[in-house]
Amino acid sequence: MNIFSIYLEKIKQLLIELEKSKKIILPNNLNNLTIELPPKDLEGDISCNAALVLSKANNKKANDIAVLLQNYLTKRFAEFKNISIVKPGFLNIEFKEEFWKNFLIKLLSLKENYGSNPVHKEKYNVEFVSANPTGPLHVGHCRGAILGDVISNLLIFNGSDVTREYYVNDYGNQVKNFTISVYYRIIEILENKKFPENIDDLYPGEYIIDIAKKIINKKIIIKFNNLENIYDQLRDLSVKEAIELIKINLKSLGIHHNNFVFESKLIKAKEIQKTIEKLKKKNLVYLGKISAPKFVGKTDWTERKQMLFKSTLYGDDKDRPLQKIDSSWTYFAGDLAYHNNKIERKFVNLINVLGADHAGYIKRINAGVNALSDKKVKIDCKVSQLVKLLKNGKPLKMSKRKGDYVTVEDLINEVGKDSIRFIMLSRSNDVELDFDFKKVTEKTKDNxxxxxxxxxxxxxxxxxxxxxxxxxxxxxxxxxxxxxxxxxxxxxxxxxxxxxxxxxxxxxxxxxxxxxxxxxxxxxxxxxxxxxxxxxxxxxxxxxxxxxxxxxxxxxxxxxxxxxxxxxxxxxxxxx
RNA sequence: GAUCCCGUAGUUAAAUGGAUAUAACGGAUUCCUCCUAAGAAUCAGAUCUGGGUUCGAUUCCCGGCGGGAUCGCCA
The missing domain is CATH 1.10.730.10 (Isoleucyl-tRNA Synthetase; Domain 1)
Incomplete structure (x- = not known):
């Protein structure tokens, strides 16, 4: 029951009838016709710009058309108590009290469904969070997580069919480093060899020790003396533990995904090859060179021939590599396969919620989806900008290296789920957000x-x-x-x-x-x-x-x- | 260098292309015998810049300037 869209339709209808009886001339379309709330201090319950929109086509002053329309509107709608014309030609309509009485009765009967704008049912896939399975979530993930969750809620509220999905990147280098880190912690516990803090790229965080302990206690792996022999098994166990941590975080934020898709499974099922074959058939894959990124301070670029996807044909800035130098697949190749998988599962709308640091990735994934679906599947990437954590107005420093970043768990313990969700949502996702610990715990109007x-x-x-x-x-x-x-x-x-x-x-x-x-x-x-x-x-x-x-x-x-x-x-x- | 996001009161933000640009914080002035003062009322104060589209631009398009993020065979 949206009175703005209801009266937009009704007035549009009236205008069309008036044109038929040659009372007015309509412009090419009525897309600019609007019904809105008038500014605060002006009388009227709804306001219509019809006269302004018609002014040019009729070659008359908006005000004159407004006078004309005022007449027709009064005759047509018994529920209008008064219509006033306000410069430069707005029609401000006031409803009779009876109208508002009926409005409230209707609202009461609709209950929590009031506000729903049912659309024809479409299949949506909302992919969000998709943080690497290498440890619990941190605050940066939190905003995107909530954004994706509420976008899903909104779509469902309006009657769409939504799958909330999490893509687990359990294949690449970061998972490798994570697994090795767990390994070193296990050795540290079992053999008292100190964790090599000096090796870059390893994960030094406390939680790795907990994961190590759990894996030891599970006794699925008995001998840890040779990492190579147990690597696959250890990786799977470690990733499983990391995902458990992430799921706990998500749950305490009130978020539940319907589906977790694992990169490793797509790879096992040869979905990457399948997807690349599909692109080859469309003539979108070739062997070629790409130029070095043009930014200061990077000189170690070596050019070489490699397998590329012609993403430039679909609006990307350059073609994108599919294989690394050791001929393993790039992250992008895997992601193409994942999106192809979504397309094959018959989703017609894909929504990806990304962090600000992945914004540069949008063009290529859009290109991929458009190529793979022949532009039939819609993809929409939403970016959630950075969250600046403050305490009493001072920024909190975070460093993943030291493992001392603020986790979601810390945040929830300190300020609670409700505050986190409300504050994270209260700014447009395109804008950076200041999140002040102190403020959100206050029980005042400031909060x-x-x-x-x-x-x-x-x-x-x-x-x-x-x-x-x-x-x-x-x-x-x-x-x-x-x-x-x-x-x-x-x-x-x-x-x-x-x-x-x-x-x-x-x-x-x-x-x-x-x-x-x-x-x-x-x-x-x-x-x-x-x-x-x-x-x-x-x-x-x-x-x-x-x-x-x-x-x-x-x-x-x-x-x-x-x-x-x-x-x-x-x-x-x-x-x- | 390129791409993306942002530029609105002193500060942080809001505004499907509409009218006198909306709030909060901070500043000034009020109100507790009263259903929750954990609150409310009043005042002062703003659209970065140059073009374009439009009856009308904070909003859309193009160019500056300023802030942030990103760039790879990391994910």
Whole structure:
């Protein structure tokens, strides 16, 4: 029930009819026609730019067309109480109170489904996190993880079919270094040989010791004296432990993937060869040379002939190598196979959530998907920018080498899942984010999570004080429906909720949800405080019973807050 | 050098191409006998720059300037 899109359609229809009866001339298309909320201090509940859009085609001033349209609109829509024309030609429409009454009744009946904009069901694959299986997640992964999770929630809320997927890179060099690190820790424990801290690329973190202990205790491998002999087995065991750690992190963030796809399995099943054959048939693979990267400080480039994918044909900056010098596959080759695998599983929409450091990878993977699917499968890569961790305004330094980076576990223990999710989502994913430990643990207005939760808790408290169950249905009978200006403002805000969600989903920008919820909470807190100056504004008043209108407005606010918080995966406690 | 992201009050941000650019923090001034002051009210303060598209540009396009990230046979 999105009143903006409903009236957009209705008015569009009217305009088409007016053209048929030769009253007006329409431009080539009506794509610019919009229905929006008028600016704060102007009268009107919705605002339409029809006159501005029609002005040119009719060769008339927008204002004159507005006068004309004002007439037709008044005749057509009985629910319009008043239409005013505001320069330069906006039509600001005010609804009758009856309209808003029906609106609230409808909202109540839709409950948590209010705001859903059902689309025709499509198969989505959302790939996110996909951190290397070499240890627990750190804060950088966290933002992307939450972004992917909420994008999935939004798609599901609008009726799409979503698979949340994690791609496990359990094949390349980093996993090799990780396995060797575990090996050295095992030897350290069993034979008292010190871990070689001086070797670069090894993982020195504490958690490696825990993994080593677990593997020793499992007694699947008995003899550790020859790494070569046990390598494959040890790698599999180590990766398994690392994934367990990652899954624990994800779970405590409230995230659950439906599917884990292992690079090693794709390789075993010869999917890379298969994918490259497919590209060869399309004439997109050749032996050639690529130029050295042009940036300062790198001079050790040796040119050589190698197997390349013609990604430039699909918009990439240069063609990309598929094989390393030892003729093993590059990471990209594996990823092509993985994306081909997604295509073969009949997903028509692929969404990849990447960290900022992988942004340079987008063009080539887009090229790959377009080539492999003949441009039939849509791929959309979302990048989550960096998170700057602060404590009291000072940056926290992180270094993976020393193993002293802030883990997700640390973060959750200190500030809690709800704050992490809300704050990480409250900025556009394209913008760097400051995350201040101190601020998010404060229970004040400075902490937006608290502020929104408090709004919900306050509404619950009213119902408690009235001995009513907030979950119980409320129905209008024959009570008079009258709303004041503050209430009207809140109801108008509530009417924007479906629009907020529709834009969030369409553009995959979940940050709009926390922003909206914060604004709604602000309106509510102001409304609440009116009762301080004027007893008549209190929800609970000993002189008279609480009006049903007020109860219904409160209930509607709580419904939207609850459903919004559900979408972003944040709790709404009844009491705080 | 190239690619991607960003540039809005002192600070951090918001704004499907709309109207008087929205908030918060910080600053100034108020309000606790009152359903949760863990809160609310009032004031001052901003679109980096040059073009273009448009009835209309913070938003879209092109060029500067500034900040960040990335570049490979790492993943």
């Amino acid at each position: 937006p999570v608290f502020y929104v939760q408090y709004c919900y808790a306050r509404i619950c408290s009213v119902f408690r004080n009235l001995n009513k169950d907030i979950k119980e249905e409320i129905k209008f009978e024959n009570e008079t429906f009258h709303i004041n200006l503050h209430e009207k403002q809140i109801i108008k805000k509530l009417s924007e909720w479906p629009k907020c969600l529709s834009v969030s989903a369409k553009r995959m920008e979940p940050h709009r949800i926390p922003v909206y919820l914060y604004e709604l909470a602000t309106l509510f807190h102001s409304y609440w405080n009116l009762g301080k100056d004027n007893i008549d504004f209190r929800f609970i008043n000993n002189n008279r019973p609480t009006s049903k209108t007020k109860l219904i407005i409160l209930k509607c606010i709580s419904t939207v807050i609850e459903s919004g918080m559900n979408l972003i995966g944040v709790n709404t406690p009844d009491k705080m």
